Amino acid sequence: MAPVSIISIYQCYNMNPQKLEQLLHSFFGNCCLNIDVYDKKGVRHTPREWFIAPLSIIEESIELIINRDIVNYKYDINKEQIINR
Incomplete structure (x- = not known):
C-alpha cells in the first residue's frame, strides 16, 4: 500500500525458499515492525x-542459514548483533 525499493534479491538453489523465509521470520521475530496500516x-x-x-545482519543470517549454523545464534535487538545462544 506504499511504494517500496528493492534492496537485495536472492536466488535460492537446492533449498526451499518458503523454508528460508520461515527461518528468517523466526530468527528476526523479536524485531518485527509493529505497525498498523489502513487502506483507502x-x-x-x-x-x-x-x-x-x-x-548486513540480515545478509549474515542468510549465510548462517545456508551453512546450517543458524541454530547456534540469535539476534540481539538491543545490540543489533547476531550473538551466540
Whole structure:
C-alpha cells in the first residue's frame, strides 16, 4: 500500500525458499515492525513482513542459514548483533 525499493534479491538453489523465509521470520521475530496500516477503505492491516534490522545482519543470517549454523545464534535487538545462544 506504499511504494517500496528493492534492496537485495536472492536466488535460492537446492533449498526451499518458503523454508528460508520461515527461518528468517523466526530468527528476526523479536524485531518485527509493529505497525498498523489502513487502506483507502479504512480497513486495518498489520503487516508481518517488515523487520527492524541492519541489512548486513540480515545478509549474515542468510549465510548462517545456508551453512546450517543458524541454530547456534540469535539476534540481539538491543545490540543489533547476531550473538551466540
